[in-house]
Amino acid sequence: MKSITRQKSFDEIKTQLAGFDRPFIIGCGTCTTVTKTGGVDQVLEMKEKLQGLGKRISGWTVIPIACDEMTGVSIKENGRAIQNASCILAMTCALGVHRMSLYIDRPVIPALDTLFIAVEDSPGYFREVCAQCGQCVLGETAGICPITACHKGLVNGPCGGTNSGKCEVDKEKDCAWALIYERLKGQGRLELMRKYQPPRNYQAVPRPRMVKIQ
Amino acid sequence: MAVSRLKDALNSGKFVVTSEIAPPKGTNLEKMLHHIELIKDRVDGLNVTDHQSSVMRFPSIGGCLAIKEHGGEPILQMTCRDRNRLALQAELLLAFSRGIRNILCLTGDAVLVGDHKEAKGVFDLDSTQLLKTIRLMESGKDLGGNSLDGVVQFCAGAIVTPEARPLEPQLIKFEKKVEAGAEFFQTQAIYDLDNFRKFMDYARKFPVKILAGIVLLSSAKMAKYMTENVPGIFVPQNLIDELAAAPKGGALAKGIEIAGRMIATLKKNSLCDGVHIMAIGKEEVVPDILAAAGL
Numbered sequence: 001m002k003s004i005t006r007q008k009s010f011d012e013i014k015t016q017l018a019g020f021d022r023p024f025i026i027g028c029g030t031c032t033t034v035t036k037t038g039g040v041d042q043v044l045e046m047k048e049k050l051q052g053l054g055k056r057i058s059g060w061t062v063i064p065i066a067c068d069e070m071t072g073v074s075i076k077e078n079g080r081a082i083q084n085a086s087c088i089l090a091m092t093c094a095l096g097v098h099r100m101s102l103y104i105d106r107p108v109i110p111a112l113d114t115l116f117i118a119v120e121d122s123p124g125y126f127r128e129v130c131a132q133c134g135q136c137v138l139g140e141t142a143g144i145c146p147i148t149a150c151h152k153g154l155v156n157g158p159c160g161g162t163n164s165g166k167c168e169v170d171k172e173k174d175c176a177w178a179l180i181y182e183r184l185k186g187q188g189r190l191e192l193m194r195k196y197q198p199p200r201n202y203q204a205v206p207r208p209r210m211v212k213i214q
Numbered sequence: 215m216a217v218s219r220l221k222d223a224l225n226s227g228k229f230v231v232t233s234e235i236a237p238p239k240g241t242n243l244e245k246m247l248h249h250i251e252l253i254k255d256r257v258d259g260l261n262v263t264d265h266q267s268s269v270m271r272f273p274s275i276g277g278c279l280a281i282k283e284h285g286g287e288p289i290l291q292m293t294c295r296d297r298n299r300l301a302l303q304a305e306l307l308l309a310f311s312r313g314i315r316n317i318l319c320l321t322g323d324a325v326l327v328g329d330h331k332e333a334k335g336v337f338d339l340d341s342t343q344l345l346k347t348i349r350l351m352e353s354g355k356d357l358g359g360n361s362l363d364g365v366v367q368f369c370a371g372a373i374v375t376p377e378a379r380p381l382e383p384q385l386i387k388f389e390k391k392v393e394a395g396a397e398f399f400q401t402q403a404i405y406d407l408d409n410f411r412k413f414m415d416y417a418r419k420f421p422v423k424i425l426a427g428i429v430l431l432s433s434a435k436m437a438k439y440m441t442e443n444v445p446g447i448f449v450p451q452n453l454i455d456e457l458a459a460a461p462k463g464g465a466l467a468k469g470i471e472i473a474g475r476m477i478a479t480l481k482k483n484s485l486c487d488g489v490h491i492m493a494i495g496k497e498e499v500v501p502d503i504l505a506a507a508g509l
Contacts, residue, residue, distance in 0.1 A: 052481055074278060156342040157387035159321045160375050160402060163445035169326045181383040193386050196394065199299060199343050199357065 001119055003031040003067075003093035005038065005112040010049065016018040017089065023050060023109075024060045024078070024085035026100065028066035035126070037112050038062075040080030046091060046111065058085040064143055066096030075103045082106065134204030140192045142183035147200075149176035155197040167191045218315030219287045221369035223258040224398055226422045229481045230488030231509060232289060232400065232425060233500050234261035235281070237272035246272070247280060249497040254286030256504055259316055260401070261490070264291040268328025275305060278314050289371070290314050293322025298338040299347070299357050306351060310366040318371045318400065319391075320346040341386070345370055345394035371398040374424075375408070375446035384446075385416065392420045400490035402446045403429035405453055407479060409497035414485055423487040426480055430493045430503065431469040434458035470499055474506020481507070 008016075017023060018079045025043050032038025040062050047057050059081030063074040075082060082088070087107040090097045094114040101108050118126035137155060138145060147153045151169050158177035161168025165178040184190050216222045225229050235249050235269075248277045254260060254266050262277030278288035290309050292302065309317070325335040339347065347357055348370045354362050371390040378384040388399070399417075404410045404426050417424050429447070434457040437449040453472060460468035477489050 002363065011491060035504075152321065152337045154337065154340050156340050156390055158383050159340075160373060160378075161221075161323065161383075161445050162378065162383070164379050169324045170444055177383055179381065181380070181386075190386075193383070194348070194390065196342065198346075199339050202338070 001117060002034055002126060003095060004115045004116055004128075005032055005035055005093045006036050006111070007042070007112055008093075010011045011109050013045035013089070013109075014053065015054070020087040020107070020109070021054075022056045022084065022086045023089045024058045024082050024087070024106075025050075025060040025089045025111075026066065026092060026096070027060070027062040028096050030066070031063050032066075032096075032112065033062070043091055046089070050089075058082070063092070063096070066090075067099050069099075071096070071099045072103045075187055076099065084128070098172070113175045134209075135199075135201055137197070140195065140197075142187060142189070142192075144176060144180045144183060146176050146180065149174075149179070150212040155200065157193060217367050218369045220259040220289065220316045221397070224369070228423060230259075230423070230507075231255050231257045231491065232488070233491040233497075234260060234263060234471065235277055235492070235497060236263050236495065237274065237277045239269070239271050240486055241272070243280065245275060247300065249500075250277075250281050250284050250286060252498060253500050254281060254284055255330070256501055256509075257287075257491075258488070259287045259289045261289040261291050261318060264293045264322070265296060265318070265328070267422070268295065268323045268325050268330070270328070270330055271474070275309060275314070278309070279312055282313050284459075285293070288314050289316040289318050291318045292344065293320045294318040294337050294339045294344055295322030295325065295335055298336055302339060302344060303347065303351065303356055306348065306366055306368070306452075307362075310368070315367070316369045316371070318373070319348070320394070342390050342394045342418070343370055345372060345396050347393055349395040360485045366433060369397055370395055371400060372396040373427075374399045374417075374425040375402040376404055377402065377448050378446045378492060392422055394504070396422060398423040398425060398487075400425045401427040403427045403440070403492070405447075405449045405476070407476070410480075411485060425490040426476060426486045428473050428489050428491045428503070430490070430491070430496055430499065432475050432496060433455055433465040433469070434460075436458060436499065442504075466496070466499070470502050470506050474508075477503070477507035477509065481509075490506060 027038040027043040029213050043060050061078050063071050087109055089109050089111050097108050106152045116128040118128050121127050128148050133147050146155055151167055162175040165175055167173040168174050184193055233253055238246055260281050262274045264274040274291050278290045281288040321341040327335045348368050351366045354365050374388045375384050434454050437454045440447045441449045455470050457465050
């Protein structure tokens with residue numbers, strides 16, 4: 001499971017850093033290293049680009065797992081450089097931005113957009129398979145999530161835009177319902193597709209979503 | 215009193231004809247009103263598209279009210295793309311209160327294909343659930359389980375794509391729509407009558423009326439484009455050739471002739487219960503198509 005990110009345009013990063021002349025850059029050794037958006041190489045590349053803008057980089061680090069509690073330790077180790085920084089530029093996913101903000105009183109500016117949580121189907125091929133909707137239908141859809149894999153999140157079968165097994169918004173993407181149909185058919189469970197699915201409960205877990213494990 | 219004039223026509227056994235009106239992008243209603251005047255007395259019902267292809271326009275219900283004011287029989291197209299269940303139900307109440315009695319339930323195109331590509335697609339309900347919602351509201355309840363003070367009553371329809379590939383998932387959905395309460399279907403454009411005959415052999419088993427979708431082919435280029443790009447539309451090569459062979463400036467006339475010929479064949483062989491004519495931007499030629507069909 002990986003948090004998939006994409007680097008913001010350098011123009012946007014530049015705008016967000018306006019007024020901060022001494023950023024400290026933090027990357028992540030887990031997801032953003034794998035996706036090449038916030039590993040050591042990308043952090044160093046960012047450092048050079050920002051120096052090219054005349055910024056003085058007060059320091060940089062790549063935290064092993066930016067979203068867990070060890071982030072606090074990493075930040076302590078870099079205490080002095082962070083104290084000297086005017087802001088943190090986070091090359092982590094938003095979970096890392098959130099975690100850092102718990103320990104650092106400097107503004108934390110994200111350099112990345114967090115896109116989705118994915119599984120790696122084959123090397124380098126990441127796919128969103130769960131939207132964490134709080135109301136799992138996989139038992140009736142042969143393990144393929146129509147909420148995630150169908151562009152419109154339809155639960156009662158394909159829309160009229162499906163074409164030769166592909167989605168109307170992107171010919172490269174499979175129609176979720178063509179996949180569900182094929183798999184249910186193979187399992188001899190096509191009757192599940194005939195079952196009417198009522199409107200979904202979009203408040204299964206009202207936002208903001210949180211849980212406390214006893 | 216009958217639910218609607220369209221429903222009466224569907225039940226009368228006659229060959230039913232519906233067509234569609236596209237509302238303007240803006241407040242200049244002149245062209246739309248002209249099309250309404252031109253077509254309303256020649257057909258059994260007039261659909262008004264609902265931000266067709268996800269392009270923002272004057273609303274479907276506004277067009278339907280205009281048809282009503284001009285004495286026509288409106289069919290309100292409702293997609294689930296832009297409204298959640300509260301807004302959809304509220305619009306059904308409004309429609310009924312203003313004399314609109316026919317609803318075509320659609321899921322709706324994706325926002326991404328339209329002209330507001332960054333908008334949020336809603337899809338709180340889908341077409342099947344919208345049909346069910348209509349039947350629920352007719353029983354006096356809303357989706358929250360509350361009682362309505364004054365109920366609705368509609369002739370509700372849906373769409374089906376007889377040329378979809380693969381076909382079976384579409385047919386499963388068709389059957390779900392029938393079970394959810396669809397009384398009539400307007401099909402996606404059909405051009406291959408042998409294929410359509412096969413679909414009708416299947417569809418006849420269900421207690422619903424089928425209106426074959428007739429989309430006017432205005433040129434060989436347009437026919438080719440549709441075959442290559444529009445899901446579920448396949449124009450046979452002989453029709454593309456026929457359009458290509460038309461004299462310069464005569465492609466539209468040829469398209470009208472083809473549409474008229476198809477309608478006449480469908481009617482003569484009692485292949486289906488009627489047709490739904492979509493002239494897509496050339497609504498002014500709908501009377502010519504009807505004339506070419508001998509209607």
